[in-house]
Amino acid sequence: MAKKVLIIGWDCAPPDWVFDKWIDNLPTLKSLLKKGLYGNLRSTIPPITVPAWQCMLTSKDPGQLGVYGFRNRKDYSYDGQYFSNGADILEPAVWDILGKNNKKSILVGVPQTYPPREINGHMVTCFLTPSIKSQYTYPNELRDEIEKNIGEYIPDVKHFRTEDRDFILKQIYEATKTRFQTFRHLLKNKEWDFAMIVEMGTDRIHHSFWKFLDPSHPKYEKGNKYENVIPEYYKYLDNELAETLKLVDLNETSVMVVSDHGAKAMVGGICINEWLIKEGLLTLKEYPKTFTPIEKLQIDWAKTKVWGSGGYYARIFLNVQGREPNGQIPANEYKKFRAELKEKIENIKDEQGRKLATIAYIPEETYKDVKRIPPDLIVIFDELRWRSVGSVGINSAYTYENDTGPDDANHAQEGMYLLYNPKHILSGKRNDKQHLMDIAPTVLDLLDVNIPSDMQGKSLVEKNLVTQ
Numbered sequence: 001m002a003k004k005v006l007i008i009g010w011d012c013a014p015p016d017w018v019f020d021k022w023i024d025n026l027p028t029l030k031s032l033l034k035k036g037l038y039g040n041l042r043s044t045i046p047p048i049t050v051p052a053w054q055c056m057l058t059s060k061d062p063g064q065l066g067v068y069g070f071r072n073r074k075d076y077s078y079d080g081q082y083f084s085n086g087a088d089i090l091e092p093a094v095w096d097i098l099g100k101n102n103k104k105s106i107l108v109g110v111p112q113t114y115p116p117r118e119i120n121g122h123m124v125t126c127f128l129t130p131s132i133k134s135q136y137t138y139p140n141e142l143r144d145e146i147e148k149n150i151g152e153y154i155p156d157v158k159h160f161r162t163e164d165r166d167f168i169l170k171q172i173y174e175a176t177k178t179r180f181q182t183f184r185h186l187l188k189n190k191e192w193d194f195a196m197i198v199e200m201g202t203d204r205i206h207h208s209f210w211k212f213l214d215p216s217h218p219k220y221e222k223g224n225k226y227e228n229v230i231p232e233y234y235k236y237l238d239n240e241l242a243e244t245l246k247l248v249d250l251n252e253t254s255v256m257v258v259s260d261h262g263a264k265a266m267v268g269g270i271c272i273n274e275w276l277i278k279e280g281l282l283t284l285k286e287y288p289k290t291f292t293p294i295e296k297l298q299i300d301w302a303k304t305k306v307w308g309s310g311g312y313y314a315r316i317f318l319n320v321q322g323r324e325p326n327g328q329i330p331a332n333e334y335k336k337f338r339a340e341l342k343e344k345i346e347n348i349k350d351e352q353g354r355k356l357a358t359i360a361y362i363p364e365e366t367y368k369d370v371k372r373i374p375p376d377l378i379v380i381f382d383e384l385r386w387r388s389v390g391s392v393g394i395n396s397a398y399t400y401e402n403d404t405g406p407d408d409a410n411h412a413q414e415g416m417y418l419l420y421n422p423k424h425i426l427s428g429k430r431n432d433k434q435h436l437m438d439i440a441p442t443v444l445d446l447l448d449v450n451i452p453s454d455m456q457g458k459s460l461v462e463k464n465l466v467t468q
C-alpha cells in the first residue's frame with residue numbers, strides 16, 4: 001500500500017498547555033504521542049497565522065514569501081496597505097510539489113489558501129474566505145457536493161472580538177463541527193496521498209477565553225464560569241481527531257498534529273505611536289480626544305520621522321527622503337538612524353521601569369531574502385508578553401486594554417508538533433528543537449519525494465529523528 005501523510009493543524013495550540021497540562025484528558029493525542037515524536041515547534045518572526053502556515057508548507061521564511069503579517073505595505077505611500085491572502089504566495093507549497101509527482105492532496109482550511117488555486121486534488125479554502133458566496137473550493141463543483149452532503153460550510157467565526165462569550169463559543173463549535181465533517185467527507189470519497197486540515201477555532205477560543213484559564217493573566221479569576229472552556233474544547237478536538245483517524249490505516253499513514261505558534265497571557269500593550277510622539281519622532285496635526293487608530297489621524301509628515309502600527313508585534317516605518325512622499329530622514333542616514341532607533345526601542349521599559357526582553361528585528365538580517373515591502377523594523381515586545389498598540393489618545397505609552405476589541409491572549413513563539421510514523425514507533429520522545437519550516441521537507445521525505453534544495457527546513461527523517 002502506498003504511504004500517506006495526514007496533518008491536523010490546531011492554530012495557536014500551545015505546547016506547554018497541550019503536552020504538559022491537558023494531555024491526560026486528550027486520549028487520542030496521548031496514544032499518538034506515546035508512539036511518536038513531539039515537542040515545541042519554533043515559529044517564524046513574527047509568529048502570526050499569516051504567514052506562518054505558508055512558511056511551514058513552503059519551507060520559506062516571511063521575507064522570501066514577501067508576507068510580513070496580515071497587513072502589508074503595497075507601496076511607499078503613507079496609507080498603501082493591503083491584507084495579504086493566498087494570491088501573494090508565489091513559492092511552491094508541499095501540495096504543489098506533490099502534484100508534480102502525481103500525488104494527490106486534500107486541503108481544508110489551510111491559512112492563506114484563499115483564493116483557491118488549481119491543485120492535484122481537492123481544496124476547501126481558509127478563514128480568509130470572505131463568504132461562501134465566493135468560490136471557496138477547488139474544483140468549484142466541490143461546493144455543491146459539500147452543501148449537499150454537509151450543509152453550510154463556515155470558514156471562520158464571524159465576530160470573535162465581542163464581549164458576548166457564549167455567542168462566540170456556539171459559533172466556534174458549529175464551525176469546527178462542519179469543518180471536520182467536510183474533511184472526513186473528502187477523506188472517504190476522494191483519492192489522496194497528503195491530507196491536511198487546519199482548525200482556527202483554537203486561535204479564536206484562546207483570544208476570547210484565555211484570561212478565564214491562565215492564572216498568570218492579570219485578569220484571571222479563580223473559579224470563574226469559563227475556566228474550563230478551553231480545555232473542554234480541546235477534548236472535543238481530540239474526539240474529532242479520533243473520528244478522523246478511524247478513516248485512515250495507521251499502518252500506512254504518518255500523522256502529524258501541529259500548530260503555527262503558541263499562546264500566552266497578554267500583560268499589556270505598548271502604545272508605540274504614543275512613545276514615538278514623546279520621543280519627538282512623530283507629530284500629529286491634532287492630538288485626539290479619544291483613543292483613535294493611527295490610520296484615522298492626521299500626521300504632520302514634515303515633522304515626522306517614524307510611525308508604527310499595532311498588533312502582536314509592532315511594524316515600524318521610517319519616513320525616508322526620496323522613498324516616502326514627504327520623507328524626512330536623509331537616505332544616506334537611513335541605516336544609522338534605524339540602528340539607533342532599534343536600540344531605543346529595545347530599551348523601552350515597563351510602566352514600573354523594569355526591563356523588557358524586547359527585540360527589534362531588521363528584516364534584511366532576519367530573512368534569507370526580503371521580497372515586496374517589509375516594515376523597517378519588526379518589534380516583538382518582551383517575548384510577546386506585551387503587544388503593540390497603534391492607537392493614540394491616552395497620553396501614555398502603556399495600556400492594559402486592546403484597542404481592537406477584547407483579546408486576552410498573545411501569541412507565543414513556540415507552537416507544537418507531534419509526528420506518528422508507522423515505520424518508526426518511538427515511544428514518546430520529546431524533542432523541542434524543531435522549526436516550523438521543517439514540516440514541508442518532512443512530508444516530502446515521508447512520501448518519497450525529493451526535497452527541493454531551496455527549502456530552508458530540514459526533514460525530521462534527514463535529521464535521523466524518524467525513519468522514512
Ligand SMILES: [Zn+2]
Nearest residue numbers: 011012049260
Ligand atoms: Zn495562528
